[in-house]
Amino acid sequence: MTMKKIQDKYITYGMVVIAYVLCEILMRTGIMSSHIKGLLVPMCYYAIVAVGLNLCVGILGELSLGHAGFMCVGAYTSALFSFAMEDVIPTVPRFIMALIIGVAFSTLFGFLIGIPVLRLKGDYLAIVTLAFGEIIKNIFNAVYLGIDDAGLHISLKDMSSMGMDPSGKILINGAQGITGTPSDANFTIAAFLLLASLFVVQNLINSRDGRAIMAIRDNRIAAESNGINITKYKMFAFTISAAIAGTAGVLFSHNISTLTATSQYFGYNASILILVYVVLGGIGNIRGSVIAAVILYLLPELLRGLSDYRMLIYSIVLIVMMLFNWAPKAREFREKHFAFLNKRKEAR
Amino acid sequence: MATMLDAKNLSISFGGLRAVDDFTIKIEEGELYGLIGPNGAGKTTVFNLLTGVYKPDEGRIILGGKDITRLDPVHKNKSGIARTFQNIRLYSKLSVIDNVKVGLHNQFHYSTLAGILHTPSYRKVEKEIDERARDLLSVFKMEQHADVLASNLPYGEQRKLEIARAMATEPKLLLLDEPAAGMNPNETKELMETISFIREKFGMTILLIEHDMKLVSGICEKLTVLNFGRMLAEGGTKEVLGNPEVIKAYLGDD
Structure with a gap:
């Protein structure tokens, strides 16, 4: 590993830490409006899931449109745990356990879905991951789960077919989701988890496994002839990517009081939105994903006052970002004037 | 000298086309062996059979006394066959040194967790990997390009890098598929x-x-000539190149 790569890694961490400190100061001094305060945690989880998706799209080179589904798995499993254990376990250990459970289940789903899906390539893989994402969302939309003295009751039909005692507690109420999850997440936790996922992904890229994954991306046949187990590393990268999306899901569900599997948050639209962050931030550019997620998440929210012109400005920003990132002239300009930031590295 | 590669009666068909028919080759340890033939003769198919990209319909491949006929490319490489490709297949978005490091993948180990946490064992092994990769690059006089993107190398250097990467896997047998293709005379000489x-x-x-006869006659000790998937001649370089059958296959009848 060269000095340059090491430096690069710390620039990303530094950026997140500085942004965090700035936001904290603004919050503490009361300058920040409550509207913006409410955007901080979502900003972080979208940045996290963008980093996770970039591992899949930019580093492994496989286009996935199902990451909102993995987010959904992490959100539901962890929220279910927190909701069920709300009165039993104190906040801090409960959130840690919920995080572990959410990540574990999204890892498991990533692994299981990866087995059939990674046999496909390119567009086909994108279509199938999209389908799996929708399936996950729709299943969570249909599940009824409750607990009473007789134990757990589950149904995919309606509430009455669960056959539950009226005194029992409803955990998942079909399309109305989980109501009353404890809001354990805050901006500090979110920023920490963002740093943690950056740590995992950036360190992974600079390791033996990361090189193998990028080798598969660049040339599968050559990687095979170099003795690299293609299936193993594809599964590995995809699973880690799903786990990181699950982390974002845990933050999501612990930041709101009612969790529903709506297509706004967990449908293919959300997956595409995350992909937009990745593409505009630069495919394979981890720091770019964070920056793009933050800007593109905050922008439409901050422009709410402009009502009709909101989406117009948003789309212009999308185009400008695309040009700034990829147009040859813009890259030249950047290399000249932003050499100290040097976003596109020599070797990545 | 011990026999390194002993492939017997290899055959493979694609649909009705018998691409390689009854191909036999025996290479002694340390030998430099050439495989020549007109376009479409099945030379690369032979390489694909030897490296496990295709499984032969018939025949056996024995490398250093071990039967490796049915192994897949990954295990063929692990058992000691490395190759380069006719159309260069580098990891174009990785640096030159990272390309070599990928070749070293199975030579150095640390756990995935150590890789993610960057533990002391990671640092130690990465340092060894880096040293070995730089050593290899200096063998090929490419150390000054270590941090350049592989796709930005000049053509001849890309070919060399592919050989360096193959050598990194510490093979017993190195297969070079038209290493001089597209090179100018100077590059070929180098x-x-x-x-x-x-x-x-x-x-x-x-x-x-190889197609470049100057290169073949310059460095190969033995040759096998393929034509339409069948072996036309084999033996010492000089006698094979003087064989009228071979000249006919290459230049046609007069």
Whole structure:
């Protein structure tokens, strides 16, 4: 590993830490409006899931449109745990356990879905991951789960077919989701988890496994002839990517009081939105994903006052970002004037 | 000298086309062996059979006394066959040194967790990997390009990098698929020197496919000629190139 790569890694961490400190100061001094305060945690989880998706799209080179589904798995499993254990376990250990459970289940789903899906390539893989994402969302939309003295009751039909005692507690109420999850997440936790996922992904890229994954991306046949187990590393990268999306899901569900599997948050639209962050931030550019997620998440929210012109400005920003990132002239300009930031590295 | 590669009666058909028919080759340790033939004769298919990209319909492949006929490319490589490709297949978005490090993948180990946490064992092994990769690059006189993107290298250097990457997997047998394709005479000459050099330095056994007769007659000790999937001739370089059948296959009847 060269000095340059090491430096690069710390620039990303530094950026997140500085942004965090700035936001904290603004919050503490009361300058920040409550509207913006409410955007901080979502900003972080979208940045996290963008980093996770970039591992899949930019580093492994496989286009996935199902990451909102993995987010959904992490959100539901962890929220279910927190909701069920709300009165039993104190906040801090409960959130840690919920995080572990959410990540574990999204890892498991990533692994299981990866087995059939990674046999496909390119567009086909994108279509199938999209389908799996929708399936996950729709299943969570249909599940009824409750607990009473007789134990757990589950149904995919309606509430009455669960056959539950009226005194029992409803955990998942079909399309109305989980109501009353404890809001354990805050901006500090979110920023920490963002740093943690950056740590995992950036360190992974600079390791033996990361090189193998990028080798598969660049040339599968050559990687095979170099003795690299293609299936193993594809599964590995995809699973880690799903786990990181699950982390974002845990933050999501612990930041709101009612969790529903709506297509706004967990449908293919959300997956595409995350992909937009990745593409505009630069495919394979981890720091770019964070920056793009933050800007593109905050922008439409901050422009709410402009009502009709909101989406117009948003789309212009999308185009400008695309040009700034990829147009040859813009890259030249950047290399000249932003050499100290040097976003596109020599070797990545 | 021990036999390095002993492939017997290899055959494979694609649909109705018998691409390679009853191909037999025996390479002694340390030998530099050439495989030549007109376009479409099945030379690359032979390489694909030897490296496990295709499984032969018939025949056996024995490398250093072990039967490796049915192994997949990954395990073929692990058992000691490395190759380069006719159309260069580098990891274009990785740096030159990272390309070599990918070749070193199975030579150095640390756990995935150590890799993610960057533990002391990671640092130690990465340092060894880095040193070995730089050593290899300096053998090929490419150390000054270490941090350049592989796709930004000049053509001749890309070919050399592919050989360096193959050598990184520590093979017993190196297969070179048209290493001089597209090179100018100077580059070809330099390549010949490189091949001779790695052969002496590492005692490498090499099988190469080539069209450049100057290169073939310059460095190969033995030749096998393929034509329409069948073996036309084999033996010492001089006698094979003097064989009227071979001349006919290459130049046609008069």
